[in-house]
Amino acid sequence: MSSPLFDTHAHLTDPKFTEDPAAIVDRAVAAGVGEVLALGCDLPSSEAAVELARAFPGRVYAAVGLHPHEADTAWPGLLPRLRELGADPAVVAIGEIGLDAYRGWSSEANQRRLLNAQLELALELGKPVCVHSRAAESDIVGAMTEFARAAAERGIPVPGVMHCFGGTLEQALPFVEAGFLVSIAGPVTYPKNDETRRLAAGLPARSLVIETDSPYLPPQGMRGQRNEPAFIVETARAVSAARGMSLEEVAQLTTENARRIFCAVRAEATGR
Template identity: 50%
Template structure:
């Protein structure tokens, strides 16, 4: 089984000790690719540095909506410079978070639009964080999707990371050209909507993720999540659709490769 964790933060301090063991466990679990997602200046640089150690680690760069109030024009210029680097596969984690509101909403909107513009200019997809903002962010993403050069290349324009909306909302994003990411929380007993989404969207529109170190699967709640656990997301997706886990793994790995514009060797090495 070949697995691709489409969203992680393994460059963070939570993994400062023991990262080689984390990667070894991921390899043993069948993980052949991991997106290492930045969210502020420090984590962006760390994602790029970590990804340089393995051809199967793929960095993304962006500014999280929590930190939007700290994003300056100079910071946006630096972000665009990083996003143009060939090894960087996406702009993100970006978006709107109206649940915590750690930055003023108007600032979140402005910084999101600035980063969507960067993604259009560099021709890369976006990794979108949306919490309690699924209705509003759709309008921003509609304008972005219409401008993204990826549409003409048959590639997704982005991914709705750890999607927390409804199946009906998810379908609207897929129509825009996004894929939807299923996290390990699909295993939680009360998370019926995630299972509806996993069952109701085309398999071609789905990827899986851990969001490490956050959101571990049900049997590991309260513990640090890590890329090896993406298998739980795949198994949850497969169960929701009534298909074999191997088929779900093959499809979501292919979808992640198409999203990020990367390829994984058939005989992939260790992470």
């Protein structure tokens, strides 16, 4: 495989990663991963993601955001700092943001408010979003379509990524139509998960990206272990089997899509 892979969603600052981040990055590179997007889900992890992106330029990028699980906390006071972080040139997206009706760890109304505040922030900063939607695909599609329209007006080339999409191909299509990328994670490798393989097979080529969501959701061959960016190869392989494409073609395609959303933002921010 000569084309590098792009892991579009990793929680590299999660406490489960106890070793030197350079070791994680080295293993990723050795496995064929060229770039990783490190996501924040609260203020400390967002700050840490920015630090990491600064430490590994061109290899690790950062996204900063408050996860829907944070929606019942006193988050309005955190927005000024989040805005400051979001403006950093190492930050290529706002995320992880979204709605989670599955865990229900915070109220639906507060989740909505938090999501809307961060969509506004993304527009203000001219950056795309990384969206978590669990058991909320039909609830969130309106807000995302509206955001995509505003993002296009703002000159944001791709509005965002629907991360670790857990819905069906039919549920994904409205997001695709709005211009979103749809990200496939480790569950595509699970024997019972035919629905995700059908999704991976049916998405338009220009809409497909891949991720680990590490340290969570290890692919089948690594189940029971902590996931990490190097393990994305198994996910890429499952996507290539589902689509009847070579691994090389999947690598090329998904990395090109990821770079179209994240690296365009970066090029603009740094004036290159």
